[in-house]
Amino acid sequence: MVSLKQNELDVLAPYRIPDLPPNFYYIPNFITEEEEVSILQKIPSQRWVTLSHRRLQAHPSTLTANNTLLGAPLPAYLVKPIIESFKELGVFKITPHKEPNHVLINEYSKGEGIMPHEDGSAYAEVVATVSLGASICLELSEKKPSEENKELPVSSKEGEASGGHEPFQGVHKASETAKGDSFQSASSDYKLPTRILQEPRSLLITTGPAYKNLLHGISPTDVDENLKVSTVANWHLLSEPDRFADGRNERGTRVSLTYRDVLKVSSAANKVLGAMKKK
Numbered sequence: 053m054v055s056l057k058q059n060e061l062d063v064l065a066p067y068r069i070p071d072l073p074p075n076f077y078y079i080p081n082f083i084t085e086e087e088e089v090s091i092l093q094k095i096p097s098q099r100w101v102t103l104s105h106r107r108l109q110a111h112p113s114t115l116t117a118n119n120t121l122l123g124a125p126l127p128a129y130l131v132k133p134i135i136e137s138f139k140e141l142g143v144f145k146i147t148p149h150k151e152p153n154h155v156l157i158n159e160y161s162k163g164e165g166i167m168p169h170e171d172g173s174a175y176a177e178v179v180a181t182v183s184l185g186a187s188i189c190l191e192l193s194e195k196k197p198s199e200e201n202k203e204l205p206v207s208s209k210e211g212e213a214s215g216g217h218e219p220f221q222g223v224h225k226a227s228e229t230a231k232g233d234s235f236q237s238a239s240s241d242y243k244l245p246t247r248i249l250q251e252p253r254s255l256l257i258t259t260g261p262a263y264k265n266l267l268h269g270i271s272p273t274d275v276d277e278n279l280k281v282s283t284v285a286n287w288h289l290l291s292e293p294d295r296f297a298d299g300r301n302e303r304g305t306r307v308s309l310t311y312r313d314v315l316k317v318s319s320a321a322n323k324v325l326g327a328m329k330k331k
């Protein structure tokens with residue numbers, strides 16, 4: 053019997069990735085192949101915003117400049133079956149709205165990635181990422197003092213401004229230097245930096261200190277290499293580790309759905325009331 057720590061999402065305990073800051077959970081085969089195909093077909097092709105190393109779309113909309121979401125329902129294909137399963141598992145049970153209200157869809161072609169960054173204070177400390185199409189490695193590193201506040205600006209996350217391209221390059225370089233310097237983890241109990249290998253149809257949940265204290269990114273490479281039990285934190289939770297027996301993951305086009313609970317939500321009704329109060 054797995055012993056449960058306080059606040060741990062009980063049903064998820066068997067999926068907790070060991071030796072990482074609390075808490076990452078990796079659930080292989082979270083959705084079926086049919087569900088995967090169906091979601092991929094429904095992602096609207098006209099809503100992509102192309103960034104320098106990936107393309108992106110936000111549902112129901114991009115956040116405002118002060119990180120507020122104009123509340124609106126998520127499209128049905130993002131709700132069923134995924135959010136229904138989140139409710140059964142209690143994924144968002146600790147967040148203010150108890151369910152996600154915002155989804156960013158990222159698409160990475162072979163060789164593309166995202167700079168190491170933190171998701172920041174606009175969201176509750178739970179992110180649930182469903183991977184589609186192909187496997188990819190998420191790289192985790194600890195924030196160094198010099199890397200505090202490497203929060204991806206909303207503009208770059210949401211693709212509103214081309215200025216978002218600059219931090220991508222800059223932060224990516226910072227991380228590579230850190231690795232070259234044989235990065236020393238402040239908390240030596242944890243094996244950092246490390247990688248989480250995300251297979252298609254899997255769910256990765258990031259909560260608490262894992263959300264707050266680490267940077268995550270994806271190398272813009274054609275092949276993830278040197279994959280083995282000692283370099284991939286979730287190796288024992290993989291659905292098909294044999295696929296990576298040669299230590300390699302040849303990248304394909306991978307789409308991620310990142311579900312979040314935006315803390316500040318304004319409704320259309322609130323806007324009208326606010327305007328009336330000002331009069």
Ligand SMILES: O=C(O)CCC(=O)C(=O)O
Binds near residue numbers: 166181310
């Ligand atoms: O594609 C992913 O898994 C990561 C995306 C991400 O970090 C983000 O959108 O903030």
Ligand SMILES: [Fe+2]
Binds near residue numbers: 169268
């Ligand atoms: Fe992120």
